[in-house]
Amino acid sequence: MSPELVILGLVVVTALAFDFTNGFHDTGNAMATSIATGALAPKVAVALSAVLNLVGAFLSVEVALTVTNAVVKIQDADGAPRPDLLTDGGQPLLVIVLAGLVGGILWNLSTWLLGLPSSSSHALFGGLIGAAIAGLGFGGVNWAGDGTKLDGVLGKVVLPALVAPLIAIAVAAVGTWLVHRITAGVAERYRERGFRWGQIGSASLVSLAHGTNDAQKTMGVITLALLASGRWTDTESIPLWVKVSCALAIALGTYLGGWRIIRTLGKGLVEISSPQGMAAESSSAAVILTSSHLGLALSTTHVATGSILGTGLGKRGAEVRWGIAGRMVLAWLITLPMAAVVGAAAWFVADGVGGLAGAVAVFLALAAASGAMFVRSRHEPVDHENVNAEWRGMPGAARSEAPAPAKV
Amino acid sequence: MENLGLALDAAWQVLLVGLVLGAGLPAVFALGIRFLGQEHATSGGTGFATAGPTPVGRVLAGVCFLVVLAGIALGITIVVAAGFDKEVSFEHVFPTIVDAS
Numbered sequence: 001m002s003p004e005l006v007i008l009g010l011v012v013v014t015a016l017a018f019d020f021t022n023g024f025h026d027t028g029n030a031m032a033t034s035i036a037t038g039a040l041a042p043k044v045a046v047a048l049s050a051v052l053n054l055v056g057a058f059l060s061v062e063v064a065l066t067v068t069n070a071v072v073k074i075q076d077a078d079g080a081p082r083p084d085l086l087t088d089g090g091q092p093l094l095v096i097v098l099a100g101l102v103g104g105i106l107w108n109l110s111t112w113l114l115g116l117p118s119s120s121s122h123a124l125f126g127g128l129i130g131a132a133i134a135g136l137g138f139g140g141v142n143w144a145g146d147g148t149k150l151d152g153v154l155g156k157v158v159l160p161a162l163v164a165p166l167i168a169i170a171v172a173a174v175g176t177w178l179v180h181r182i183t184a185g186v187a188e189r190y191r192e193r194g195f196r197w198g199q200i201g202s203a204s205l206v207s208l209a210h211g212t213n214d215a216q217k218t219m220g221v222i223t224l225a226l227l228a229s230g231r232w233t234d235t236e237s238i239p240l241w242v243k244v245s246c247a248l249a250i251a252l253g254t255y256l257g258g259w260r261i262i263r264t265l266g267k268g269l270v271e272i273s274s275p276q277g278m279a280a281e282s283s284s285a286a287v288i289l290t291s292s293h294l295g296l297a298l299s300t301t302h303v304a305t306g307s308i309l310g311t312g313l314g315k316r317g318a319e320v321r322w323g324i325a326g327r328m329v330l331a332w333l334i335t336l337p338m339a340a341v342v343g344a345a346a347w348f349v350a351d352g353v354g355g356l357a358g359a360v361a362v363f364l365a366l367a368a369a370s371g372a373m374f375v376r377s378r379h380e381p382v383d384h385e386n387v388n389a390e391w392r393g394m395p396g397a398a399r400s401e402a403p404a405p406a407k408v
Numbered sequence: 409m410e411n412l413g414l415a416l417d418a419a420w421q422v423l424l425v426g427l428v429l430g431a432g433l434p435a436v437f438a439l440g441i442r443f444l445g446q447e448h449a450t451s452g453g454t455g456f457a458t459a460g461p462t463p464v465g466r467v468l469a470g471v472c473f474l475v476v477l478a479g480i481a482l483g484i485t486i487v488v489a490a491g492f493d494k495e496v497s498f499e500h501v502f503p504t505i506v507d508a509s
Binding site: 147163171174178182186190191285289290293296 | 423
């Protein structure tokens, strides 16, 4: 087996691993509110979300081959890899992609350990940006596009991150206010049962939208790696096995459930009731589907978190824990730079060691770091048993730090 | 700085559609629940006062829930159609699937 083939294999495995973390990182976006209000049993919720992610991944037939073009310059507008990165069976390009994926995975795992929802797409883009800066210099990054459409780091990452939470907060707050207004005085048994169904339906939509949006990013990355190594030549389509394996990876990750993040979103940020849950998920589904249709690349995580915050603002007397919201915003701000730093470091290691040994070294370092974080998470496990337990502060935070919820 | 203008342009559209679908449909759904919850408060004296929605309330609630379901179905169709290079046209009022322009 040639060294190039082994490196390609490592890239594919790492990309699928990223897709997997993407799945379990984002389960909470769709299902946290349904789990918190008891509309669905935790295990049922993650299973439903996994199936819908799987279906969504197959629905997204739009070719995502140019996904990296949003932030870095390693391929042409039509998806073909840059010719100058194709020496040695595409090794220069493969190493940049591998290092970028490592940055994305490690940041995803770190935020999961802390129970913080953060954007998986931003983590992936951050990793790729760091690796591209390390490998190609600052000119290797697509900072602002050419001005004809929303593009580049500014148009695809920075601006969407600023507007996503604001739009979601507004829509969810209005929705929550309307729903409470309209059903005021209605007998509790009708409200509770009706809104539970509404919640399950709207959360399902968010899961479906997530599958259509996120799985194709990994599909695009893997196909780019195949193109670079000459194992695939068609820039119009994605190999079937890539589609199937990415869909399965994101669904499996979703089913595993990022319980730490689900807990923060469902119990930590706002104490949520069924009507609020339905308003939040409806807002998320509508904003995510509309924005991706209009070419505004809003992060599912930013939208979902904004919606949950908004539903706290739209209901009188609801509690919003602003300390936790602040930590999330901080995590969003540093997602891109942190993933970029890890991506760049990974590239320097791979390049310093060189060749096959370099790629293997980076892969082993990734496996070791991931393993260490998993072991660390077992000290304070969060799973489907205790996901809804009373909120006593973020994982890893001292108990005494747990703030009294502020009244809004 | 073209990006900023483009982003704001797309953002207000998302906000508008988001408000109609993301806040409007839940409101219609809530209206449905309200109709369901209107029990026989005024039917006292007939001796047949039973718990449960009135027939009219039931019908109105059904209409509300159908509107919500139709809205969701339309949204999914638009998104899936876009993936297959099609789009949903409202040219003939009733939505039809056509080739993307």
